[in-house]
Amino acid sequence: MSRGKLRSVKARIQSTSSLMKITRAMEMVARARVRKLEESFSKIKRFATAVEEIREHIDFSSCEHPFVTGKGKPILVVITSDMGLCGAFNAEILREAERRLKDFEGLVTVGSKATAHFAKNSKLIRSYQRMYDVPTLNFSAALMEDILKITGNVHVIYAKFVNRLVQRPVCLQLTPVSGGKKIERYEYEPQPEELTANFVSFYVATKLYSLLYETKVSEMYARQNAMRNATENAKEMIRTLTLEYNKARQASITQELIEIVTGAEALKEE
Amino acid sequence: MIEVEILSPSTVCWNGKAKFLACRTVEGAMGILPKRAPIVAQLAIDYVRVVTEEGEKNFATYGGYMHCDGQKVTIVASIVIPAEELDPHVFKDAQERAKRLLEFQDRLYKNTKVEANVKAGR
Numbered sequence: 001m002s003r004g005k006l007r008s009v010k011a012r013i014q015s016t017s018s019l020m021k022i023t024r025a026m027e028m029v030a031r032a033r034v035r036k037l038e039e040s041f042s043k044i045k046r047f048a049t050a051v052e053e054i055r056e057h058i059d060f061s062s063c064e065h066p067f068v069t070g071k072g073k074p075i076l077v078v079i080t081s082d083m084g085l086c087g088a089f090n091a092e093i094l095r096e097a098e099r100r101l102k103d104f105e106g107l108v109t110v111g112s113k114a115t116a117h118f119a120k121n122s123k124l125i126r127s128y129q130r131m132y133d134v135p136t137l138n139f140s141a142a143l144m145e146d147i148l149k150i151t152g153n154v155h156v157i158y159a160k161f162v163n164r165l166v167q168r169p170v171c172l173q174l175t176p177v178s179g180g181k182k183i184e185r186y187e188y189e190p191q192p193e194e195l196t197a198n199f200v201s202f203y204v205a206t207k208l209y210s211l212l213y214e215t216k217v218s219e220m221y222a223r224q225n226a227m228r229n230a231t232e233n234a235k236e237m238i239r240t241l242t243l244e245y246n247k248a249r250q251a252s253i254t255q256e257l258i259e260i261v262t263g264a265e266a267l268k269e270e
Numbered sequence: 271m272i273e274v275e276i277l278s279p280s281t282v283c284w285n286g287k288a289k290f291l292a293c294r295t296v297e298g299a300m301g302i303l304p305k306r307a308p309i310v311a312q313l314a315i316d317y318v319r320v321v322t323e324e325g326e327k328n329f330a331t332y333g334g335y336m337h338c339d340g341q342k343v344t345i346v347a348s349i350v351i352p353a354e355e356l357d358p359h360v361f362k363d364a365q366e367r368a369k370r371l372l373e374f375q376d377r378l379y380k381n382t383k384v385e386a387n388v389k390a391g392r
Contacts, residue, residue: 043279043281043282044280046277046282047279047346050275050337053337054310054335054337054344057308057310057339058310137279141348183308185308186309186310187309187310188309188311189296189297189300189309189311189312190295190297190312198312199312199335202333202335202348206279209279
């Protein structure tokens with residue numbers, strides 16, 4: 001075995017171990033961030049549930065708001081992450097979006113990955129990238145207002161957080177918003193027509209905020225899992241390469257010994 | 271006693287039992303006592319005052335909605351700040367910051383890479 005081969009195996013071990021350090025650091029960063037995000041997400045879920053509860057007590061039948069009537073062309077909002085290195089997270093969302101896109105006349109993308117993927121798509125209406133590190137209600141309100149200018153019929157593809165290992169892309173019908181049943185004994189301030197028109201925008205913004213946040217939490221878990229797998233793979237690779245290196249080194253020593261012994265034997269015969 | 275829950279997107283600002291709750295809707299001020307008739311109201315930018323057995327608690331709310339079903343009052347607002355955390359200096363700073371942001375709005379939009387109106391004709 002040549003010295004060159006030994007050197008190349010050693011270089012591969014070194015590069016794999018430095019890569020492992022990077023993936024481990026990224027996993028730890030994702031783990032630290034996801035804890036905070038998940039804590040905030042539980043509060044957002046509580047807020048969204050309270051808003052949902054209010055919606056159930058409002059009768060939307062007299063409301064002419066586009067988000068209630070669903071007037072306009074159907075559009076699809078695709079939410080992905082701004083950064084990669086999170087396994088198949090974005091690819092799965094984009095695959096789901098591609099599959100459903102034929103049923104829609106317009107497309108709005110949130111996140112760099114979706115923007116890059118659909119950059120040349122003729123249905124693309126608006127795209128947003130690197131708008132937030134952590135989603136904000138202000139951004140979701142701005143997004144809601146932009147969508148409202150286009151249409152009142154919106155579906156959203158986001159990453160549903162099932163558990164720490166499973167994040168599934170889901171298509172959700174955001175609007176038209178269906179109201180609750182009419183409750184006679186309820187009072188409304190201001191009058192129901194005005195209240196519903198104002199409330200529906202608030203409801204859609206809150207819902208979008210919750211979906212953006214859920215996608216963010218899913219992304220961080222996907223990144224954590226991907227980086228953990230990468231670290232484990234790197235560890236396995238280092239083990240295999242070390243074995244290969246030791247075998248090569250041993251073969252080289254054996255070869256040298258054989259050469260010395262053969263040389264000595266030849267001298268003895270002479 | 272009536273159960274009260276005041277929520278903002280980032281936190282549960284307060285929850286507990288109260289004797290009385292006062293708030294201002296877009297149409298005027300109102301007070302809520304236990305067993306009040308159910309109501310859904312849009313809140314104005316103002317204070318919410320909660321009277322408990324221990325004393326009074328005040329919260330500044332930015333918009334939001336109030337739901338009362340007779341047993342429980344839920345207030346959801348995009349911004350809720352407890353009165354003891356209100357600091358006039360913070361608001362002055364925020365106001366100045368907002369002014370500056372408005373002045374540089376165009377530049378900000380460029381920096382955040384908003385690719386709006388990709389297909390303006392559509």
